[in-house]
Amino acid sequence: MEELKDVIAANLAAYRKQSGFTQQEIADKINYSDKAVSKWERGDGIPDVTVLKTLADVYGITVNDFLVVHIEKQPKLPAKNRKAKHWLVSLLSFGLVWFVATIVMVIGLLIRPDLPIAEYAYIVALPASMIVAVVFCCIWGRLWMKALSVSALVWSFCVMIDVVLSGLSGISLTNSWLIYVVGAALQLLVILWYLLRFFMKRSKNSAK
Numbered sequence: 750m751e752e753l754k755d756v757i758a759a760n761l762a763a764y765r766k767q768s769g770f771t772q773q774e775i776a777d778k779i780n781y782s783d784k785a786v787s788k789w790e791r792g793d794g795i796p797d798v799t800v801l802k803t804l805a806d807v808y809g810i811t812v813n814d815f816l817v818v819h820i821e822k823q824p825k826l827p828a829k830n831r832k833a834k835h836w837l838v839s840l841l842s843f844g845l846v847w848f849v850a851t852i853v854m855v856i857g858l859l860i861r862p863d864l865p866i867a868e869y870a871y872i873v874a875l876p877a878s879m880i881v882a883v884v885f886c887c888i889w890g891r892l893w894m895k896a897l898s899v900s901a902l903v904w905s906f907c908v909m910i911d912v913v914l915s916g917l918s919g920i921s922l923t924n925s926w927l928i929y930v931v932g933a934a935l936q937l938l939v940i941l942w943y944l945l946r947f948f949m950k951r952s953k954n955s956a957k
Contacts, residue, residue, distance in 0.1 A: 753816070758792035760815045764808045765790070779803050839885045843878050850874035872912045876905040892950070896943035900936055907932035 765775055765786075772790070776783040779800060788794045796804070798812070805812045854870040879902035886898040911925050 754792045754795055756818055757795055757815050758790050760817075761786075761796075761804070762790040764804075764810065764814075768808050770807075775804070775807070778807055835885070835889045839882070842881045842885065846874050846878045846881060847871075850877075869913060869916070872909050876902060876909050879905045892943060892947055896939060899939050899943075903932050903935045903939065 765772070770778075772786040773783045776786045781800070785794075785796075789796050801812045801815055805814065850870045850873065857870065879898065882898040883895070883902055886894045890898070907928050911928050915925060
């Protein structure tokens, strides 16, 4: 019984505050004193069913809403805090990629100092970090940010392929510029794809 009193008291106070009424205003609506309303909200007493029905009608709820425990929703972070959190997670992910590249470089130099493992480790980390950027832009970013991150991924792959293949012994890429021709073709496709997405989104918003 005491638990029920506490639940009803908490709900009476919560619905009154949510509706923007003072205790005196509610008391005037139900023809009771503000001391009675205060007593009910403290849990020192329970209004009868008729009063609960009147209060439920005032708040636009049912009597049963006074009798159940409502789980409060976690307040959302302010927009600035959410953006800061997104940037922090993204930067930590970038840092993790380059940290792994550094570990690979160090291990490679300890095992085979004659190999240009440092160059390859960081070159491979470049498109890897761009993949991370694409993922987070798809989750949190706007359309232009997604297009920019995908474009950066395309060109970072071109640079990686050019550097790695040019550095391999026995392979001479006299026409390495062709790699960037392929990259330019992919870039064009990226631009066209996101332009299509942009106009589709714009027409959808206009239709609403």
